[in-house]
Amino acid sequence: MAKQPLTQSLSKRSLASHTWLGLLVSAFMYLICLSGTVAVLHLEFERWEQPYIEESDSFSIAQVEKAYAQFAQRYTADTHHYYFVFPGSGIPRLVMEDDNTAHFVDANGDLIEQETVTWTRMLGDLHMYLHLPATFGMIFVSTCGALLCALIVSGLLAHPRIVKDAFRFRAGGDGLKSNIDLHNRLSVWGTPFHLMIAVTGAYFGLAGILVTIISQAFYGGDNQAVYDQVFTPEPVLEQEVAPPEIGQAMRDLFERIDRNNLIFFAIHDPGTPQQFIEFFVKEPGRFTYSENYQYNSAGQFLSVSGYGEGDGGKQILWSVYRLHFGDFWGMPGKVLFIILGMMLTIISATGMNIWLKKRKTQDALNLLWPALIWGTPSALVASAAAYFAVSLSPTLSFWVVLCGLCVLALTTKSQQHVTRQLKQAFSLLTLCFLLVYFAVFGEAGFSIAALQINIPLLLIALWTGYSAHKQN
């Protein structure tokens, strides 16, 4: 980092700072933003992975009780929780699970197919950890959130013509002006969204660091004591060990809430005197993830956690998830977050493009960067195809394909060749993937669960193919 002369203006020094910080995190930021944008549809991807499962928005208490009884009888291995997920979660299916296994439940309350969300989990892990070891990965990704704040501030201060250029866009040319204009227009107008995503994204990893400091300073190193200040502590119970009266608890719950808002319930510490049932219930019109209702084993109401109406701090912390993932206002909210998320992804890509185009020299980076940009979507599609076709680990196939495409890019002539060829590769891979998908799932490939992902995917592939053809 070159030392700047004293007389250099704030905007020039801000630009230098912006460039340095941008280069530091560019590739990671791109992967995080792209995977995060796609992951807005994580619930839809879960349905898409098993499109043949019957779907319904209705359920009965008898169905839930029967499924729990069957599950508890079939899986006797140690578990700390049982869960039952309702259509209020955003997926119109019923799922009974413990800490290790999950089964869908049919209309009669019988356990059917095992739930598998392998590809969706790979996508989520890429966004949350970049597939690094969990704790380190999450802290690193959160660090990128903090640096996104730095990039927002430095970007705004580096832009002396922020008002003058507010609607300026010069397309074509050698690509430098169009990249600069695209980067700046998207960045400036999207600032509220970018700040929101940066702060809420940083929360997931940094909260753990803050909790450690607070627990060491004020609670003698007891992290749980800190969590208990924010998240309602588990009730202290003295009761006989008996199967939980789920039906009794649900009947009481439905007198307090609208049953369509029920997300899931958890049975904590099953088979112990501490056993209790906790219902997670959506609060319509609120970002708070849920309001929680606790019941003892006999199905008697104990308390409400207060995430909806309690302390403001609790409400804020319990609201981060929905705000970050766009999990509010149904599909319109998701579409909004996908568009805005894609804008942030384009900002990450164009930032590095600008730096590369401004350089007076060129090297392997000029080929590797477009390979990463256009190779990542191809790697995601290839990982899904390999997973559905031959059950290959999506994480492994994603990285093998991405690294392979980057190596291949080094053999091409120019940045434009890499871009065009990888756009074509993405289109072809997507078409192949769709063939694999329909071959594997047959008639179920035409269900809503499948088509709501596959039709947009096909349209993106066609547009990308057309764009490559036009570039040719």
Add this chain to the structure above:
Amino acid sequence: MTTTLFVSVALSALACYAIYIGWATQKKRWAYAGWAGIAVSIVAWCNVLGTEFGITVGLCLPAIMVWLGIARHAKAEKTKPDADKPPHQWQCQGKAVALTGWHILYVLIVQMVTFSLIVVALVYQLPISEPKQMATGVIILPLVWGVLAYWYVMSEHKLRHILFSVVLAAVAALYLFGVAHG
């Protein structure tokens, strides 16, 4: 619901277009009307979706709507191929690599630790409930860290910046693990 939703979308679009007209014609009254329109559209969104969702959508939507104006004003030049540039000569200078390595380490690790300590010590001085103190901490930590990372990278007096941050962090640690810890 549908009518008010349509009205809110229309208000957001019209407000952005008014800002665009103000920019394109250099007439400030259009721009002011546009910004006022944004404020009104946020109220309209709150009316449709509730305060929390309404503010979020109302603030985020202009990022999309302004493209009506940007697209209208866009100028296209003939596409040129990439210029053939000479190859970059990488020179491995030990001191420069070490210095850059230190800057990365400082921004990613040292600042995370120092500002975490400073932010916790600061928010625990606020006369609000403990959950609110924690929520304030997790919101302001990335902002403080981000702004000071920018300041550090931009600064010509990096040593002064490091000393300032470390001393502040030491005072915060002394308070947290000395005074507050008892």
